[in-house]
Amino acid sequence: MINVISIILGKAIAYLSNVLNIGSGSTWPGHIALKLNPNFIKGILKNSKTKIIVIAGTNGKTTTGRLITSIIRESGKTYLQNKAGANLINGLASALVKGVELTGPLNKDYLIFESDESALPEVLEQTNPDYLICLNLFRDQLDRYGEVNTIAKNWQEAFEKLNSKTTLILNSDDPQVSFLSKKTNATILFFGLDETNGENNLKHGADSIYCPHCLHMLDFTQVHFSHLGTWSCSNCSLKRPKPELSNLIYYPLPGTYNKYNSLAAALFAKAENISFKKVIRAYKSFTPAFGRQEKIKYRGKFAHLFLSKNPTSFNESLETIKKLHGKNLLIILNDRIPDGLDVSWIWDINFEGILDKSFNIMVSGERCYDMGLRLKYAEIFTHIEPNLENAIDVTVEGLEKKEELFILPNYSAMLDARKILTGKKIL
Amino acid sequence: MKNNQLSSYTLDANRYSLTIGWLYPDLMNTYGDRGNIITLIKRCQWRGIKVEVKRLNPGFNHKQLTICNMLVMGGAQDIQQEIVGEDLKKKNKILKQMINDGTPGLFVCGGFQFLGKYYKEADGTIVNGLGIFDLYTENPGENHPRLIGNIAIKFNIDILRASDSESRSSFSTSSNSKNVIIGFENHGGRTYLGKNIKPFGKVLKGFGNNGKDGFEGAVYKNSFGTYLHGPILPKNPELADHLIKLSLIRKYKEFTLDPLDDTIEKKAKDTILNRLKIQNSPNSS
Numbered sequence: 001m002i003n004v005i006s007i008i009l010g011k012a013i014a015y016l017s018n019v020l021n022i023g024s025g026s027t028w029p030g031h032i033a034l035k036l037n038p039n040f041i042k043g044i045l046k047n048s049k050t051k052i053i054v055i056a057g058t059n060g061k062t063t064t065g066r067l068i069t070s071i072i073r074e075s076g077k078t079y080l081q082n083k084a085g086a087n088l089i090n091g092l093a094s095a096l097v098k099g100v101e102l103t104g105p106l107n108k109d110y111l112i113f114e115s116d117e118s119a120l121p122e123v124l125e126q127t128n129p130d131y132l133i134c135l136n137l138f139r140d141q142l143d144r145y146g147e148v149n150t151i152a153k154n155w156q157e158a159f160e161k162l163n164s165k166t167t168l169i170l171n172s173d174d175p176q177v178s179f180l181s182k183k184t185n186a187t188i189l190f191f192g193l194d195e196t197n198g199e200n201n202l203k204h205g206a207d208s209i210y211c212p213h214c215l216h217m218l219d220f221t222q223v224h225f226s227h228l229g230t231w232s233c234s235n236c237s238l239k240r241p242k243p244e245l246s247n248l249i250y251y252p253l254p255g256t257y258n259k260y261n262s263l264a265a266a267l268f269a270k271a272e273n274i275s276f277k278k279v280i281r282a283y284k285s286f287t288p289a290f291g292r293q294e295k296i297k298y299r300g301k302f303a304h305l306f307l308s309k310n311p312t313s314f315n316e317s318l319e320t321i322k323k324l325h326g327k328n329l330l331i332i333l334n335d336r337i338p339d340g341l342d343v344s345w346i347w348d349i350n351f352e353g354i355l356d357k358s359f360n361i362m363v364s365g366e367r368c369y370d371m372g373l374r375l376k377y378a379e380i381f382t383h384i385e386p387n388l389e390n391a392i393d394v395t396v397e398g399l400e401k402k403e404e405l406f407i408l409p410n411y412s413a414m415l416d417a418r419k420i421l422t423g424k425k426i427l
Numbered sequence: 428m429k430n431n432q433l434s435s436y437t438l439d440a441n442r443y444s445l446t447i448g449w450l451y452p453d454l455m456n457t458y459g460d461r462g463n464i465i466t467l468i469k470r471c472q473w474r475g476i477k478v479e480v481k482r483l484n485p486g487f488n489h490k491q492l493t494i495c496n497m498l499v500m501g502g503a504q505d506i507q508q509e510i511v512g513e514d515l516k517k518k519n520k521i522l523k524q525m526i527n528d529g530t531p532g533l534f535v536c537g538g539f540q541f542l543g544k545y546y547k548e549a550d551g552t553i554v555n556g557l558g559i560f561d562l563y564t565e566n567p568g569e570n571h572p573r574l575i576g577n578i579a580i581k582f583n584i585d586i587l588r589a590s591d592s593e594s595r596s597s598f599s600t601s602s603n604s605k606n607v608i609i610g611f612e613n614h615g616g617r618t619y620l621g622k623n624i625k626p627f628g629k630v631l632k633g634f635g636n637n638g639k640d641g642f643e644g645a646v647y648k649n650s651f652g653t654y655l656h657g658p659i660l661p662k663n664p665e666l667a668d669h670l671i672k673l674s675l676i677r678k679y680k681e682f683t684l685d686p687l688d689d690t691i692e693k694k695a696k697d698t699i700l701n702r703l704k705i706q707n708s709p710n711s712s
């Protein structure tokens with residue numbers, strides 16, 4: 001009964017916040033439902049046949065979630081998913097409040113939940129998922145999340161409580177993520193990338209370069225980016241496990257990081273016995289999630305949004321834009337709470353190694369002078385315009401006929417830019 | 428905005444060179460600390476001073492240290508610090524000698540803690556430090572919050588005046604806004620200074636060494652220890668220049684640094700000073 005009240009109240013709040021346009025409708029209803037009944041989530045999920053998929057990792061959660069929903073749709077099944085950004089426990093509860101009928105269990109085939117790194121242990125405890133996908137672990141918002149090793153340790157402890165009902169889909173190419181397979185009773189599946197680019201040197205900013213078992217320096221015969229690659233330890237003979245899935249005939253988005261996301265989602269499909277044909281069909285009609293390589297038309301020109309929120313995602317955005325022959329960049333740096341207050345990480349971006357003087361660069365955002373300074377020390381010429389609207393307008397006006405603008409914002413900056421480009425708010 | 432400093436150096440400067448020893452770059456670089464190295468390199472190069480950076484990773488030959496004119500060390504995660512701690516033990520003697528002899532150095536966060544007597548971890552384990560700085564650090568346990576946030580400190584000129592005559596350089600002679608240093612701190616350990624060491628500065632906004640006594644960092648001879656990331660040098664170019672100048676004076680006896688255009692540096696610094704509601708007035712000393 002208490003859950004019925006929670007749901008009614010939650011739905012009413014969601015409705016009101018939507019009508020009154022006061023935002024945060026994606027976390028409030030769940031917050032209240034959990035206040036009324038701390039076991040709200042468990043109660044809803046207990047009697048349902050819905051399969052639960054939890055997605056975790058520093059980079060790629062939203063895109064992977066969207067790839068999975070595209071596959072589920074293609075296979076004619078139904079799903080419920082948390083709103084982007086609402087990835088703490090109250091976001092999960094909110095998704096349930098909105099998606100569930102007043103009486104009876106959850107009536108969908110799948111529940112997909114993108115989990116914040118720090119919330120994952122609690123999410124696992126509440127949901128006991130059928131699938132848990134771990135994409136990667138990179139340094140990100142150290143002031144908020146703590147260090148990579150701390151997160152890995154907390155995950156390890158949470159994974160020890162999983163049983164074989166859960167299929168754990170892990171990235172074999174991330175040493176620390178693949179090592180999470182060692183102390184759990186969950187069923188393990190690995191995805192990785194089997195291709196060579198001739199690179200076997202780690203670049204600056206790689207995090208997990210020491211053996212997660214014995215702390216000896218790892219050897220890499222292939223590095224895709226950061227610390228992802230074919231690795232082994234010469235001291236304790238731990239090595240990259242052989243992945244079940246390591247290449248696809250079609251990838252829906254450019255960028256090596258998106259190959260990993262595509263492989264992870266496809267491996268889930270394989271485990272669910274969804275045909276490979278359906279996966280490729282879903283991928284061929286795939287449109288990106290907001291801000292993740294999203295293309296928006298603005299004043300007759302195209303602007304691409306490449307969410308770039310930590311050193312690894314920034315480096316990979318730059319590499320991908322370079323491959324797409326993008327020359328006009330707008331970098332936007334904010335330091336609000338969802339971004340992390342510390343902008344030190346911009347000094348770990350490899351501007352020197354990726355960009356050259358042929359790029360036309362504008363920087364904006366609340367910490368635009370920090371970014372301008374970073375680029376000054378990379379000896380790359382930049383324009384600085386603190387006012388974002390002006391920065392967008394000036395760069396768009398400066399584009400030649402067929403040129404497109406590539407925007408690299410961090411999280412809140414992406415929301416700001418998107419609002420200007422589309423003329424509306426999204427969250 | 429153009430880096431036209433490249434053309435401003437005199438040919439004469441070409442005969443000057445510095446070797447910077449970067450201690451454990453593969454391990455102690457968690458918080459963008461390499462920005463400090465980039466800043467030192469560029470601010471030398473823009474003045475025509477040649478720079479070589481020695482990347483000193485675990486297992487390096489200690490003789491490499493002796494050719495360094497300046498030492499830089501950043502912070503890291505616990506596991507990395509354990510690996511570094513083991514390696515540092517073997518270099519303790521030579522490091523101590525260099526720092527005592529007045530080799531300029533910048534030691535941030537973990538690097539700062541290593542120079543002290545010991546570090547007591549959250550679980551009570553004591554990790555011995557190098558004992559070069561008269562200080563110790565204790566992590567009060569997981570129930571105590573980390574000290575995180577933007578920080579501004581007032582640099583105490585008198586410290587430098589007192590330390591030794593060589594140090595009376597850019598800080599004391601330059602005019603405006605040279606006394607406030609800004610950064611971002613993020614540390615669980617609380618550091619307490621002993622009698623034989625002076626603080627790097629006084630906390631204006633933020634936590635500092637332990638969140639209690641109002642002090643930040645430590646200065647001993649020409650070595651600076653601090654919790655300030657950001658990284659510290661790009662937005663505080665006067666400190667970067669101070670380290671460069673100290674190193675050059677030690678090597679060449681006399682040296683005057685050409686000024687550089689620090690407009691963006693100043694604006695980036697002002698962004699934080701405004702956030703912290705600190706007026707960066709020229710007469711603040």
